[in-house]
Amino acid sequence: MVQATRRFHKFLKSILFTLWLVAQFGPTDAFAFSDEVMDTFLDRGVTAVARGGLGKLPAEPEALDFEAPLYLDSKEGYRIETGYEGRLTAKVYDGRWKGSIADSDRLETAVAASFSLSGGSIKGSVAAGYGYNGYEIRAVNSKEDTYVHAKENFEAVKGGVYLNAFGKVSLGASIIDTEYRKAPEIPLQLEVSAPQWLKVGYQHSYSNFATDLDLRLLGHEGNLPLKSLESIDSLYLKLDYRGIRGKLSQELGVAKNRMVEAKVDLPKSWYLVGAYHRRDYEDINQGFTVDGTPSGYVKGALRKEAIRAGVGKKLQGGWNLEANFRHGSTAFDGGGGASSLAVAGFWPSLIVGNYNYLTSASISANQYHIGGEFTGERYSFGVGMQYIDLKPAAQVDYWRSSIFGLGSSGADSKKLTVQRIDMIFLGAGIGYRWKHIEAKYAMGQFIPVSVRDNKEEPPPSPATPGGGGGSSIFPEIADKIRHYPGGGLHRLLVSVTF
Numbered sequence: 042m043v044q045a046t047r048r049f050h051k052f053l054k055s056i057l058f059t060l061w062l063v064a065q066f067g068p069t070d071a072f073a074f075s076d077e078v079m080d081t082f083l084d085r086g087v088t089a090v091a092r093g094g095l096g097k098l099p100a101e102p103e104a105l106d107f108e109a110p111l112y113l114d115s116k117e118g119y120r121i122e123t124g125y126e127g128r129l130t131a132k133v134y135d136g137r138w139k140g141s142i143a144d145s146d147r148l149e150t151a152v153a154a155s156f157s158l159s160g161g162s163i164k165g166s167v168a169a170g171y172g173y174n175g176y177e178i179r180a181v182n183s184k185e186d187t188y189v190h191a192k193e194n195f196e197a198v199k200g201g202v203y204l205n206a207f208g209k210v211s212l213g214a215s216i217i218d219t220e221y222r223k224a225p226e227i228p229l230q231l232e233v234s235a236p237q238w239l240k241v242g243y244q245h246s247y248s249n250f251a252t253d254l255d256l257r258l259l260g261h262e263g264n265l266p267l268k269s270l271e272s273i274d275s276l277y278l279k280l281d282y283r284g285i286r287g288k289l290s291q292e293l294g295v296a297k298n299r300m301v302e303a304k305v306d307l308p309k310s311w312y313l314v315g316a317y318h319r320r321d322y323e324d325i326n327q328g329f330t331v332d333g334t335p336s337g338y339v340k341g342a343l344r345k346e347a348i349r350a351g352v353g354k355k356l357q358g359g360w361n362l363e364a365n366f367r368h369g370s371t372a373f374d375g376g377g378g379a380s381s382l383a384v385a386g387f388w389p390s391l392i393v394g395n396y397n398y399l400t401s402a403s404i405s406a407n408q409y410h411i412g413g414e415f416t417g418e419r420y421s422f423g424v425g426m427q428y429i430d431l432k433p434a435a436q437v438d439y440w441r442s443s444i445f446g447l448g449s450s451g452a453d454s455k456k457l458t459v460q461r462i463d464m465i466f467l468g469a470g471i472g473y474r475w476k477h478i479e480a481k482y483a484m485g486q487f488i489p490v491s492v493r494d495n496k497e498e499p500p501p502s503p504a505t506p507g508g509g510g511g512s513s514i515f516p517e518i519a520d521k522i523r524h525y526p527g528g529g530l531h532r533l534l535v536s537v538t539f
Contacts, residue, residue: 077253094410104536119153142179146174149170149173151171154168207258214228215228300317301318312353316351347370372402399438413425429464464489496539
């Protein structure tokens, strides 16, 4: 019975580790699981690598975007695009977590052709494309027989149309055949300009997340399937008036879910930028198995919030300098139940009793950014740096029923002891335009600075059966930072217009 209890303590720690992963890598837009991983460190995924990690405000896609179909405009011509992103978020070369990795890659291709109707009163374009997104997250500790793994590959075929009538009304619609859903997704945008400096719009979009987390602990095999498929309807306002540009987007039916971003021009070529984003996702309610047997469930809520403020200056000769502060947080709160039969025999499980637990997991980041860009007729160049201060937290409180499910006992609490992770991100990019061809390449690199544990936590106790050391496994998770991690990313975009 004692051995079964110890095994179940380890099993609950693995659940906490899994929920900590969920808090960092939670739901996001379609085909963007790895974008969500990177968004913890870099604003809007890796689209802003060349600036050192923060995107421009107000932000606009630089490529054809089927998920926001108003950006399928081919600029009154023909357009072919290919984009590739490779992200080695982290790789552990040594230490207890040797072989652990967080890696992903993404390929997008698209073609668009313009047309006009009614003597040019109605203009538009049609587009088609293919997308691929793959990722792998693997945390392995052979000394403790601990293994957490998720690996997925998703593909999509896309089509869309963009229309603009009399320069006043714009309509965009896409159809995306994904591997997330049984039926195709149909993103939609409608925008009205009256007057020209004020635009009112409606957007129908999707948020998808689907993965299977495989866990192995003390000889037991666990599986936690995570899936969240949402349809999102939003209204927005876009303002561009006398040096003030901004956007306010409000999700319908969820008052807390909104996004605001703005840029204000000041005298002497100075400007201010700012943004706020909050989103609560649909509640998670997933069951998990151990050794192929249904063994419990996880319930909880996930939310994300970010705020940004910055100042910049436009210099002569095409140069622009900008400094920013950004604070972001992701949090998961929930609980569930787990059967002790998952790790103990039938009769021992009656004595041990089933477990109930409450859990919370979060990660917050303060980011200090400075970057510069040059934009010329043919060449463009950008470079930037961020100092990132990460503060993770996770805790599980659990208790079990006594014999035959009556009463309660065995109450305990486990906490993540990693208190703070500091790192630097360096990014640089270059672009070149030659006749009808434009190519952009950007690369970035994470440089770990330090990892600090909570000094108030007790030191590890002597080893217990199973090699767990009798303490939380989370201090050792930090080994992926301490022991020579990789952590770079690359981005290439080629566009041909004619």
